[in-house]
Amino acid sequence: MTNVDSLYRPCRLCPRRCGSCRTIPPRGEKSAAGSGYCGESAALRLACASIHRGEEPPLTGGTSGGGSGTIFVSGCNLGCGFCQNRQISAGWSLPTRQKRASQVSARQIPAGRPVLTEEFARICLALQNRGAENINIVTGSHAVPALAAGIAAARAGISGAAEGPDRLRVPVLWNSSAYELPETLDLLSDTVDVFLPDMKTLDGDIAGRYCGAPDYPAAAKGAIRKMIAMRSLRFEKAPGAGGPDRMVSGVMIRHLVLPGHTEATRTVLRWFADHCAGRALLSVMFQYTPLGAGPQGYVTKAEAGRVLGWLEEFGINEGYCQEPVPGNTGWLPDFEKTNPFPSELSVPVWHWRDGFV
Numbered sequence: 001m002t003n004v005d006s007l008y009r010p011c012r013l014c015p016r017r018c019g020s021c022r023t024i025p026p027r028g029e030k031s032a033a034g035s036g037y038c039g040e041s042a043a044l045r046l047a048c049a050s051i052h053r054g055e056e057p058p059l060t061g062g063t064s065g066g067g068s069g070t071i072f073v074s075g076c077n078l079g080c081g082f083c084q085n086r087q088i089s090a091g092w093s094l095p096t097r098q099k100r101a102s103q104v105s106a107r108q109i110p111a112g113r114p115v116l117t118e119e120f121a122r123i124c125l126a127l128q129n130r131g132a133e134n135i136n137i138v139t140g141s142h143a144v145p146a147l148a149a150g151i152a153a154a155r156a157g158i159s160g161a162a163e164g165p166d167r168l169r170v171p172v173l174w175n176s177s178a179y180e181l182p183e184t185l186d187l188l189s190d191t192v193d194v195f196l197p198d199m200k201t202l203d204g205d206i207a208g209r210y211c212g213a214p215d216y217p218a219a220a221k222g223a224i225r226k227m228i229a230m231r232s233l234r235f236e237k238a239p240g241a242g243g244p245d246r247m248v249s250g251v252m253i254r255h256l257v258l259p260g261h262t263e264a265t266r267t268v269l270r271w272f273a274d275h276c277a278g279r280a281l282l283s284v285m286f287q288y289t290p291l292g293a294g295p296q297g298y299v300t301k302a303e304a305g306r307v308l309g310w311l312e313e314f315g316i317n318e319g320y321c322q323e324p325v326p327g328n329t330g331w332l333p334d335f336e337k338t339n340p341f342p343s344e345l346s347v348p349v350w351h352w353r354d355g356f357v
């Protein structure tokens, strides 16, 4: 058993602290791999990798930049009912995702396939070689040990790699729900440069109802505090191509406004202003789309206006805010496709079914 494997047996990597064994057991013992809340074994499974242009400008380099090198990890330890990536996080297919969660049959396997450490490193290098400004690992909280090992391998380099430069040099971003433990984040201290945590809500009822995690507020506050302590904000001037300064270190907190719950957003903004302003950036998102067991409807213009007013009232002026466009679902991903996103947003590099493309 490797050191990486031992962290999955028993698994207490995230606040669920299931204590399940995620590795293949010795001969004769019953396998419990996949019996934890996230349903994942110790095998790192990926869904796709692409150059993505839909992130905030310091992460993509703006219109003249190379885009963000996203790697979507299969599975999730949180499991929000309204997840836009549910095909790869919870296993709901597109035809079923319009149904309510209660109508969807018990656990399905989220789309993706296992990759070994070297293949993960090759995917990172392929993204870098295609001009990615960074490597952006999406929803990897349940797979921290394997991902830390994969990033370390990419940084160390692969001799003779066909993908181009044989060492990963661009910053690594950790794009997560923040439903994480500080001691697990410690495993990323040598490998991750920028943290992109969500702050979904500070309302335990909302977190319980929509994400099955009433302890989310306390866990997310602790995780974000830890991230801010680990990385301070730092930007670098854009290289030859110009565009915005690139974020190379620090924390950017994303908050998705939920329709009908703007008072909960007010609480998040107040918390950010009191505890994070000046040490982290905030990105407010209005793109909520009713897909499953979440609030129905879209954020209205009146709700968005209230949120913008609170940003001003609390003096939050460093960060990003989406344009509210109610009913626009054209950007929603379909991970069955080689390019899950619209082509103007994303260029595919690797897909779980097709490999390198």
Ligand code: SF4
Pocket: 011, 012, 013, 014, 015, 016, 017, 018, 019, 020, 022, 035, 036, 037, 038, 039, 040, 077, 141, 142, 143
């Ligand atoms: S990572 Fe998965 S198995 Fe481990 S504690 Fe969290 S939900 Fe449970």
